[in-house]
Amino acid sequence: MLEVKNLTFKVNENGVERSIVKDISFTVENGEMLVITGPNGGGKSTLAKVLMGIEKADAGQILLDGEDISEYDIDHRAKAGIGFAFQQPPRFKGMTVNKLLSLAAGETLPEHVCCKMLSGVGLCAKEYLNREIDGTLSGGEMKRLEIATVLAKSHKLCIFDEPEAGIDLWSFSMLVQQFERIHKKKDQMLMLISHQERIIRMADRIMVIEDGTIKKIGPREEVLPTLLTDGAGCACMEQEM
């Protein structure tokens, strides 16, 4: 279970302090899929970064299965069980796709396992397995590789920030299937930040973040209809792909 208590994150812009995440508290139950949505600039990605340890909270507490991880750095949080896409996968000479997947999994993966992972995110394994992670990969290919690295091993909590961004319809469908598969097993918590109706519809609970605060949180059946009718909700939700 993830418990987030009174989380606050501020930035200093030209000497003026601004709260981007304002005293946010919520929980994610074991096996639950929480989808976070809301208008652009509301603070969703920042919240994710604070949870991952990329940004340091100014106040508040984060507990993962009762363990206080608030002061942990990124590596320590990853070890504690938080999985998230590499924002910038390592791009040094010799880092191939299969090496990256093995790195993410924490063990040397046999080729057939890497192939399965790549197919799962819509990448044709044969073409990618030995390819170097460099500037020749397209944005959509990189995004899917990032997602494959998160899925490479089981975590207590997986965080995906707009997994739909920049990927084609076919790959998006494959991703949705991956999320459904993980969700069905109920052994990992999933936190997905998304504007996509198809992803929002998979949620057990939906949390709407606006202006750094939780505007709504509740079961899908309760919150989804309000997104469809609410002005702000409509603005933040993209049509089904």
Ligand SMILES: Nc1ncnc2c1ncn2[C@@H]1O[C@H](COP(=O)(O)OP(=O)(O)OP(=O)(O)O)[C@@H](O)[C@H]1O
């Ligand atoms: N380090 C920073 N310094 C200054 N402002 C920041 C910083 N990080 C985020 N912001 C601002 O905080 C606000 C929230 O940004 P964030 O990326 O978290 O929003 P979001 O809800 O994920 O938006 P979107 O739906 O567009 O992805 C924005 O106004 C952004 O410009």
